[in-house]
Amino acid sequence: MSRIAAIAFNTFREAVRDRVLYNLIVFALLLIATAILFGQISIGVQQLILVNLGLTAVTFFGLAIAVFIGIGLVYKEMDKRTLYALLSKPVHRYEFILGKFAGLGLTLLVNVALMTVGFFLALYYVTGGPGAGDVPVLVAVYFIFLQLLLATALALLFSCFSSPVLSAAFTVGLFIAGSFSSDILELSKAVKVPWLEWVTRAVYYALPNFRNFNVISSVAHEHPVPLDLVLYNTAYAVIYIGLVVGAGILIFQNRDLK
């Protein structure tokens, strides 16, 4: 466990020493600040626009960080051969993968927390202070964090066997496909050919269902998030991440380093 923690901390340290990360956070905070301006020219829906735009900014900049760092997590270490010294120590390969995932998870946690603080400062500037709608917003942020962990797991998996460019393409592609997974389910209902229905349903279940995590629009209208959705999304994320990271471990376990 201490070895996983050491690798995680080092991954976190690598991320926080990278200037690109700060650029992304600054952009996210600027976008949130801009949302206040947009809100001011939209009479009556200032908060709605702020929540929508603010949380979307947190999602996309978080995703950028997850993909940007995640795709290089394993590949870069193999490419630069930094792994040689590391894996010649008493470190299991699965510990390396878990450490890397945990490290990026920690990085995302800190970043999402920073962006959330910025978002709430903007929100309180508009609303005047804390309100009942804060809890659903926090739940939405929690869902965003789960999505980012899911994207990280995917990026990590692809990083185990493909180049950063392909890994980024696969991860972003799956994020987009997963965000429209409900449309795939609708398609399976609409098609009348049994085998095609089976295929579309299989694709729907295989794809990561990012759609279920997106409650931004709902909380922007100050609707509460049902507890069973919180539990369902948490369980879904844990299981899906477990499977994806497990697949990454299996691939990496049997890989020859260059």
Added chain:
Amino acid sequence: MPAIETLELTKDYAVGFWRKRPRRALDHLSLSVEEREIFGLLGPNGAGKTTTLKLLLRLIYPTSGTARLLGRDLDDVEVRRRIGYLPEAPYFYDYLSAREFLEYCGQLCGLASAERRTRTGTLLEQVGLADAADVALRHFSRGMLQRAGIAQALINDPDLVFLDEPMLGLDPVGRREVRDLILELRRRGKTVCFSTHILSDVEALCDRVAILNRGRLHGVGTLDEILKLEAKASEVIVGHASPALRAALEKLTDGLHAAGDKLMLTVPPERVFAVAECVKQNGGALLAVTPVRASLEDYFFETFGTEKVPELSGKE
């Protein structure tokens, strides 16, 4: 118990884009390295030295064959608590300082915090990086990185140390220091296995060597054992050489040089006694008979030809 034991260790790589075909990097390598030995893996580029080390460290997996380190299976990760490894042309996390990097390696080896700090300080001093301990590795020169690599290989005070081309990128002073370090490791009872293509390093350090070329083992043993096979002549020095003695000796050898009343001749081993008899009969003095020891360079030239001969001068 051997420190390193390999049995028929073989590694094939798949090459080609569409039609993959195997290329053999290591071919049925069987060898044994005893504890407390300095063992050299010698061979030209592409001989299979790095492949052997990577197989032993489980960085790559063998196509067939087995190996054991310190009596334990390679899959046993815990055996690596007693092992150190310097990769060839090492590259480390460039955002870390040398001190941070060594502490990180110590953490991975399970060293306690206080021990980590002590070992880190001692090793930085030992490899000459104490002054650059807090400089990020991205600012290190090739030689400094090599020193940092050696330090990380020793962070856990290993019993068995693998060094892949340890002299690479080092200046003459650095090379001397690394040689001394390797000898110091042996003095402390450690086993050192290092790969090199620099013959002078092997001659200066190794108890035994394995000669590899194109993935195949061409010989293993002490340098004497390996070079004896190539010893084909003796150098004889004769004093008080009269013209009659010189004339008689000229019939026994093609290579004769005179310096004053001394003669120096090179003869095949089977003619040494005939030369001695001739000297005695002609009133000369037999001053020295020295077997001409073939050098590793000669061995390589004879075995592999001139194309794949390792670095002869000892310089990179």
